[in-house]
Amino acid sequence: MIRTPLRPLATVLRARAAGENPDAIEAANKARRHAEMADRQRRRAEGRLLVLGLAFFVAFGVIGMRMATLASSVPEEPRAVVAGNPIIGQRADIVDRNGRILATNLATHSLYAHPRDMIDPARVARELVEIFPQMDEEELLADFTGDRRFLWIRRQISPEQMQAVHDIGSPGLLFGPREMRLYPNGPIAAHILGGASYGREGVSSAEVIGVAGVERHFDSSLRDPANEGAPLQLSLDLTVQAVTEQVLAGGMAIMNAKGASSVLMDIHTGEVIAMASLPDFDPNNRPRAPTTGDQSDSPLFNRAVQGVYELGSVFKIFTVAQAMELGLVNPDTMIDTQGPLTWGRFRIRDFRDHGPELSVTDVIVESSNIGTARIAMQIGAERQRDFLRNLGFLEPTQVEMVEAPTGRPLLPGNWSEISTMTISYGHGLSSSPLHLAAGYATLLNGGTLVRPTLLRQQGAARGPRVISEAVSARSRDMLRQVVTRGTASFAEVPGYAVGGKTGTADKPRTAGGGYYEDKVIATFASVFPAHDPRYVLIVTLDEPSEDSGAEPRRTAGWTAVPVAAEMIRRVGPLLGLRPQVDSPRRVGVTLTSN
Amino acid sequence: MRGLFLVLLTLGVMGLGFWAYQENYKTQAAIAEVRDLHRDIGAAHERLGILNAEWAYLNRPDRLADLADLNFDRLGLLPLMPESFGRVDQVIYPPAPLLPVTDPIALSSDNAAEAETGL
Numbered sequence: 001m002i003r004t005p006l007r008p009l010a011t012v013l014r015a016r017a018a019g020e021n022p023d024a025i026e027a028a029n030k031a032r033r034h035a036e037m038a039d040r041q042r043r044r045a046e047g048r049l050l051v052l053g054l055a056f057f058v059a060f061g062v063i064g065m066r067m068a069t070l071a072s073s074v075p076e077e078p079r080a081v082v083a084g085n086p087i088i089g090q091r092a093d094i095v096d097r098n099g100r101i102l103a104t105n106l107a108t109h110s111l112y113a114h115p116r117d118m119i120d121p122a123r124v125a126r127e128l129v130e131i132f133p134q135m136d137e138e139e140l141l142a143d144f145t146g147d148r149r150f151l152w153i154r155r156q157i158s159p160e161q162m163q164a165v166h167d168i169g170s171p172g173l174l175f176g177p178r179e180m181r182l183y184p185n186g187p188i189a190a191h192i193l194g195g196a197s198y199g200r201e202g203v204s205s206a207e208v209i210g211v212a213g214v215e216r217h218f219d220s221s222l223r224d225p226a227n228e229g230a231p232l233q234l235s236l237d238l239t240v241q242a243v244t245e246q247v248l249a250g251g252m253a254i255m256n257a258k259g260a261s262s263v264l265m266d267i268h269t270g271e272v273i274a275m276a277s278l279p280d281f282d283p284n285n286r287p288r289a290p291t292t293g294d295q296s297d298s299p300l301f302n303r304a305v306q307g308v309y310e311l312g313s314v315f316k317i318f319t320v321a322q323a324m325e326l327g328l329v330n331p332d333t334m335i336d337t338q339g340p341l342t343w344g345r346f347r348i349r350d351f352r353d354h355g356p357e358l359s360v361t362d363v364i365v366e367s368s369n370i371g372t373a374r375i376a377m378q379i380g381a382e383r384q385r386d387f388l389r390n391l392g393f394l395e396p397t398q399v400e401m402v403e404a405p406t407g408r409p410l411l412p413g414n415w416s417e418i419s420t421m422t423i424s425y426g427h428g429l430s431s432s433p434l435h436l437a438a439g440y441a442t443l444l445n446g447g448t449l450v451r452p453t454l455l456r457q458q459g460a461a462r463g464p465r466v467i468s469e470a471v472s473a474r475s476r477d478m479l480r481q482v483v484t485r486g487t488a489s490f491a492e493v494p495g496y497a498v499g500g501k502t503g504t505a506d507k508p509r510t511a512g513g514g515y516y517e518d519k520v521i522a523t524f525a526s527v528f529p530a531h532d533p534r535y536v537l538i539v540t541l542d543e544p545s546e547d548s549g550a551e552p553r554r555t556a557g558w559t560a561v562p563v564a565a566e567m568i569r570r571v572g573p574l575l576g577l578r579p580q581v582d583s584p585r586r587v588g589v590t591l592t593s594n
Numbered sequence: 595m596r597g598l599f600l601v602l603l604t605l606g607v608m609g610l611g612f613w614a615y616q617e618n619y620k621t622q623a624a625i626a627e628v629r630d631l632h633r634d635i636g637a638a639h640e641r642l643g644i645l646n647a648e649w650a651y652l653n654r655p656d657r658l659a660d661l662a663d664l665n666f667d668r669l670g671l672l673p674l675m676p677e678s679f680g681r682v683d684q685v686i687y688p689p690a691p692l693l694p695v696t697d698p699i700a701l702s703s704d705n706a707a708e709a710e711t712g713l
Binding site: 090093100101104105106107182184185186188238239242243246493494495496569570572573574578579 | 651
């Protein structure tokens with residue numbers, strides 16, 4: 001940059017020649033230079049101001065625009081990480097012990113209406129009724145033309161129905177996605193599975209909640225997304241369950257019973273392999289609970305878990321086993337069976353006279369009430385109650401069903417001497433067939449406590465010891481003899497060495513005391529194979545009567561036992577039990593310690 | 595010196611800005627891909643669920659029993675019974691295949707006819 005000098009020589013010389021003061025030139029030049037500098041600085045300051053203003057304008061503009069977009073957009077979480085799989089949020093499946101599906105989900109649609117958007121409600125109502133014949137046209141039309149803005153029409157519809165509704169073409173009919181619980185096997189294991197229904201419902205989704213059985217008991221864990229849809233594995237075997245229900249239904253029809261139940265349990269683990277209660281229902285279309293009448297007549301009632309009955313003579317083995325455990329008797333001790341046995345105003349009779357005395361084994365084989373009552377008197381009330389408590393008969397079963405606590409055993413208010421005597425042969429104490437199965441499993445598996453469970457177990461967890469192994473073996477031997485030469489002769493299934501005890505209990509009158517003359521609960525509690533126990537099977541028939549003879553026969557030996565035998569014949573091979581026709585170990589030879 | 599530093603700083607800031615921009619878009623793309631994959635997985639799950647349900651429905655014991663009854667003529671299927679068990683020695687061995695002849699023995703009559711005519 002060429003700097004203009006303040007005292008240019010030419011101008012100064014010229015001014016000197018003209019006699020002017022050259023300082024004036026310098027001052028003028030200085031002033032001009034200052035003015036130029038001031039100008040420059042002002043322009044710079046203006047430029048800076050402009051840039052600064054622009055920066056502020058942009059900054060505030062960006063903030064303003066951001067605020068505007070934030071205010072007008074749908075709020076959204078900033079996503080830095082993607083956690084888990086959000087898809088597997090649906091209710092977990094329920095599978096049997098081999099992984100076969102018992103309950104699963106199906107994506108369907110629900111149908112709802114916005115009546116305000118309908119153009120021709122009369123036509124819509126008419127055509128809807130053609131698709132869903134169970135709906136009422138008048139009612140629909142009234143709903144459509146009333147002042148309702150929203151209306152559910154169907155909770156779940158099939159794809160065909162959805163297409164048909166599409167074809168109506170009304171803008172007021174709308175679909176929402178809906179998950180549906182499906183039980184592909186129909187009524188098989190209905191009571192155990194229970195059923196599901198909808199909880200909180202919205203247009204775009206609905207909560208599927210369990211209403212009974214394991215669906216309700218495991219509701220929170222089935223819905224827990226943390227499980228990532230891992231299926232719930234039950235101890236049931238679908239094939240065995242199906243066969244059990246088939247045989248039981250056939251037996252119930254032949255024996256003219258009004259209800260039936262069966263429990264098949266692994267004797268070591270307490271796993272329930274099959275549990276049936278008839279009549280049953282389809283959990284896909286669970287009926288409503290009856291509001292009037294006896295709940296126990298409803299198909300929803302689970303006789304195996306909720307039904308508490310006086311199960312009769314099947315209890316005798318507990319009395320005898322306890323007496324043997326206490327060392328009061330051994331299988332050959334002779335017991336006075338002269339009847340009738342009178343205690344106060346009560347008289348205990350036998351089904352038929354067994355003569356003056358029987359050995360303890362024969363008390364079980366011949367099923368003598370008097371003999372068992374005499375043994376129970378030796379045991380006493382206190383010890384009997386403790387023993388039954390150890391076997392789990394005084395509390396509801398701990399099985400994983402929401403109905404389990406309702407199966408509370410009915411106990412005598414005052415456990416008197418007469419109660420002790422009647423309970424010894426299964427009267428005066430009501431319990432469920434599942435209780436009985438667990439009790440038999442505990443008694444016969446070698447004497448360790450078994451808790452019934454519906455979940456698949458890994459290996460047998462040995463519970464606390466209740467009775468000794470020797471007594472357990474002797475009890476099995478007695479039960480085997482009941483089948484070979486006693487009241488349960490129909491239970492002989494070649495190759496499976498069935499042992500068991502029959503029980504025929506008169507039904508107590510619902511109104512007032514006393515018992516019905518012609519209504520019984522027939523029970524057969526069995527174990528197979530007796531020499532190497534694997535499974536316990538309880539079959540109970542409600543009010544059976546076998547009418548092929550001259551007069552109806554109602555004892556368990558004629559009713560429950562043949563049904564149980566057929567069940568073992570069908571179920572044994574399915575459980576992988578090979579029949580041992582020529583047993584290398586002779587049944588009846590068992591270890592004894594004294 | 596100061597100018598160079600400023601230039602470098604500016605370039606550095608620009609570079610970092612460019613890097614952040616790219617990373618941001620890569621993350622967005624990855625998230626979008628994960629979302630798509632989840633959607634695909636969800637669809638596959640739903641399909642699998644339906645197929646499983648259908649399989650279970652078609653294999654329900656009632657239906658299989660009915661089918662076994664319907665096709666009894668052709669298949670002759672019966673429920674599994676204790677009699678169905680056999681012993682290993684009741685199973686017949688498959689007939690052993692004939693071994694190939696590796697060292698044939700010359701019979702005296704093999705070339706008898708030729709020998710006769712040759713004589």
